[in-house]
Amino acid sequence: MNALTPHLPALQVIVPMLMAPFVVLLRARSLPWAAATATSLLAFAIAIQLTMIVIGGTPMTYQMGSWAAPYGIELHVDALTALLLLLVTGASSVALIGGRESLAAIISEDREPLFFAAWLLALAGMAGIVVSGDAFNIFVFMEISSLASYVLVAGGPDRRALPATFKYLIMGTIGATFYLIGVGLIYMMTGTLNLADMELRVHEVADQKPILAAAGFITVGLALKAAIFPLHVWLPNAYTYAPHIVTAFLAACATKVSLYVLLRFDFFVFQQNLIGHEFQFAAYLMPLAILGILVGSAVAMFERNIKRMLAFSSVAQIGYMMLGASLVTATGLTAATLHMFNHALAKGGLFLAIAAVAMVVAGSRLSDIAGQARRMPWTFAALVVAGLSLIGIPGTAGFISKWYLINAALELETGGVALVALILVSSLMAVVYIWRIVEAAYFGEPTSDEPARVPMALVVILWAVAIANIGFGIAPELPLALSATAADILLGHVQ
Amino acid sequence: MDILGIYHYWVFAILLMIGFYAVIAKLNLIKKLIGLSLFQAAVFLLYITMGNVEGASAPIFGYGAETFSNPLPQVLILTAIVVGISTMALGLGLVVRIKEEYGSIEEDEIQEMDRR
Numbered sequence: 001m002n003a004l005t006p007h008l009p010a011l012q013v014i015v016p017m018l019m020a021p022f023v024v025l026l027r028a029r030s031l032p033w034a035a036a037t038a039t040s041l042l043a044f045a046i047a048i049q050l051t052m053i054v055i056g057g058t059p060m061t062y063q064m065g066s067w068a069a070p071y072g073i074e075l076h077v078d079a080l081t082a083l084l085l086l087l088v089t090g091a092s093s094v095a096l097i098g099g100r101e102s103l104a105a106i107i108s109e110d111r112e113p114l115f116f117a118a119w120l121l122a123l124a125g126m127a128g129i130v131v132s133g134d135a136f137n138i139f140v141f142m143e144i145s146s147l148a149s150y151v152l153v154a155g156g157p158d159r160r161a162l163p164a165t166f167k168y169l170i171m172g173t174i175g176a177t178f179y180l181i182g183v184g185l186i187y188m189m190t191g192t193l194n195l196a197d198m199e200l201r202v203h204e205v206a207d208q209k210p211i212l213a214a215a216g217f218i219t220v221g222l223a224l225k226a227a228i229f230p231l232h233v234w235l236p237n238a239y240t241y242a243p244h245i246v247t248a249f250l251a252a253c254a255t256k257v258s259l260y261v262l263l264r265f266d267f268f269v270f271q272q273n274l275i276g277h278e279f280q281f282a283a284y285l286m287p288l289a290i291l292g293i294l295v296g297s298a299v300a301m302f303e304r305n306i307k308r309m310l311a312f313s314s315v316a317q318i319g320y321m322m323l324g325a326s327l328v329t330a331t332g333l334t335a336a337t338l339h340m341f342n343h344a345l346a347k348g349g350l351f352l353a354i355a356a357v358a359m360v361v362a363g364s365r366l367s368d369i370a371g372q373a374r375r376m377p378w379t380f381a382a383l384v385v386a387g388l389s390l391i392g393i394p395g396t397a398g399f400i401s402k403w404y405l406i407n408a409a410l411e412l413e414t415g416g417v418a419l420v421a422l423i424l425v426s427s428l429m430a431v432v433y434i435w436r437i438v439e440a441a442y443f444g445e446p447t448s449d450e451p452a453r454v455p456m457a458l459v460v461i462l463w464a465v466a467i468a469n470i471g472f473g474i475a476p477e478l479p480l481a482l483s484a485t486a487a488d489i490l491l492g493h494v495q
Numbered sequence: 496m497d498i499l500g501i502y503h504y505w506v507f508a509i510l511l512m513i514g515f516y517a518v519i520a521k522l523n524l525i526k527k528l529i530g531l532s533l534f535q536a537a538v539f540l541l542y543i544t545m546g547n548v549e550g551a552s553a554p555i556f557g558y559g560a561e562t563f564s565n566p567l568p569q570v571l572i573l574t575a576i577v578v579g580i581s582t583m584a585l586g587l588g589l590v591v592r593i594k595e596e597y598g599s600i601e602e603d604e605i606q607e608m609d610r611r
Binding site for chain 1: 541586590
């Protein structure tokens with residue numbers, strides 16, 4: 001197309017990263033927000049371009065500084081990468097466009113440049129994790145995005161945001177360090193950090209024990225980062241006390257990025273090379289996925305704080321993604337990657353709606369929103385649409401991925417019916433907790449009846465997300481094509 | 496099998512566990528951070544020692560050395576040390592803010608205050 005096209009994978013990371021220090025220098029009111037939003041939209045445009053290039057199934061690689069792989073750092077974009085890039089940049093853009101007033105209410109004016117710089121660094125870090133094809137480079141980007149998101153979470157108005165961030169920092173650092181140990185062990189045995197090169201060399205290693213240990217360290221480390229049950233304890237508080245808009249951004253993509261790295265390591269590097277690894281991957285992660293689904297949904301049913309309820313629901317949804325991946329079939333992996341996309345739409349929409357509601361009422365407990373649907377009909381209507389998508393009602397995006405997940409479970413020779421029952425039961429649990437929000441909002445006694453003013457931009461963007469939930473439920477071709485190609489790529493490395 | 500011949504792995508494992516223990520068991524937030532720092536330092540040692548070749552010199556040509564140590568792990572760890580410092584700075588900054596807000600840096604006291 002033009003001269004910049006081959007450089008898009010690098011630009012995806014570099015544009016937000018270079019804009020971050022620039023944003024720090026902007027002092028006028030709203031300018032930092034405008035610059036961050038524009039950068040985020042530009043990154044989204046780059047992600048769309050990349051998606052159009054790789055959707056056919058041919059991956060795109062980029063040698064950083066023209067140093068050839070495996071010695072130089074290689075960037076690698078395929079269908080799975082493109083899906084994640086769309087999620088990360090899309091979530092960031094949507095949250096920023098809608099979040100101006102909501103953030104201005106929480107972040108003082110003199111801190112705004114720093115806050116938006118941290119936002120861009122988080123964006124650059126996550127995009128970097130996704131495009132990088134180098135194990136150590138992934139670690140560095142992981143820490144860039146984590147450090148930046150600690151800052152974002154700590155910006156929450158409640159003082160409880162601080163201990164929550166501290167916990168997030170401790171657990172995040174332990175996760176990243178575990179990952180680092182695993183990468184070190186692999187490097188020791190293979191002498192390479194390039195993922196593609198690693199894949200070839202790992203099975204030439206005579207003594208597989210260090211590689212097995214590395215697989216353990218990397219899986220546990222990334223499971224911590226991805227909040228896979230029972231390593232999810234940092235997530236509920238971090239999501240609850242972060243600024244609402246930050247929650248919408250992080251809930252849509254942060255854990256999924258780590259899950260993506262986990263999938264890439266398990267399928268690209270370890271899968272074909274370790275004896276019995278296919279069995280181990282499923283055998284260890286499937287029970288955790290099932291427990292995560294049940295415990296996350298059950299806790300969400302009894303939670304009174306809406307943000308915390310939705311955070312526990314996230315733990316359950318991560319369980320769905322793991323369940324799909326742990327089946328190690330084409331349909332299962334399609335369901336897992338598709339659910340990453342659809343869950344981001346549904347949960348992003350829900351948290352944006354919470355952000356809109358929080359502009360009017362203080363607090364995010366169920367009792368705080370009693371009867372508020374009469375004051376904010378549009379906001380709550382969008383919340384209901386996103387909620388239906390989270391439950392998986394036909395006609396919404398959430399239904400498509402659950403449908404694929406059920407199909408994948410039915411392909412199993414044994415235990416498939418039990419998994420389907422599990423998925424149905426946890427969907428019913430989702431009906432319960434979404435209904436509790438609806439019940440409080442629509443049938444509770446309001447404190448006042450006058451219509452409340454919610455920022456127009458937020459309502460518009462909220463409805464854009466709600467319509468996307470319905471749109472991708474009726475016409476799911478794009479995410480479906482990406483996930484199916486992604487599943488093929490992942491499985492292609494197993495044989 | 497020469498167990499002490501690979502003593503640096505023992506140093507790595509013991510240091511790692513001391514750090515990990517402190518992170519989990521200590522209630523004082525500063526002590527937790529010290530533990531985290533030890534935990535990371537252990538991993539730095541793992542990387543640096545793995546690149547060393549016995550009797551080898553630094554990888555500089557033309558000084559008569561025959562064998563060279565691998566410099567790459569040290570370069571990697573330089574980056575990881577920077578990451579560790581940033582994490583520590585951010586962690587300490589958070590502890591300062593927690594002390595300002597709660598007047599305590601003991602985890603159990605903070606939890607007690609939040610429960611009320």
